[in-house]
Amino acid sequence: MAIRKVLRMGHPLLQEVSADVTQFSTPELDNLIQDLFDTMEAEDGAGIAAPQIGVLKRVVIFGVDNENPRYPNRGSVPTTVLINPVITPVGNDIENGWEGCLSVPGMRGLVPRINKIHYRGYDQNGNLIEREAESFHARVVQHECDHLDGILYPQRIEDMTQFGFLEELADRIKKSCE
């Protein structure tokens, strides 16, 4: 399929609320998901949401293996297609962690997220997906699902001294992952 252009922060489509998917197992949905995978892999992303390629549908994909150069030593996240997702917090632990986003290239920020969540949604064939996740896995899911509500991670940063260019922050990020 195709590597698509990733919209960057400031583009109005990234600020919109996306619509539920109502039909599964369609060529249109399969093509969208293939484009998302092609684009995520080309950019070494941990995940990507449909609005990032200009499609306002509640579709995200994510997945990280330990080889991903953008996220070393963060643990793996199962490769997943998640449609019409619903996140429910489990407990009330909040954890700070460094995030990047393909729509905010070259930058990183320290973002508080719920440490443990339950999430549910559907794959491209309408099969129910239901999981508990914590730590980096939970963070990735929350980050991607935020895109569906028009929220980018810089809007979640509480201390703006912890936001900047990856090259400048690299030592700080490395320390926090050790």
Ligand code: NI
């Ligand atoms: Ni993102």
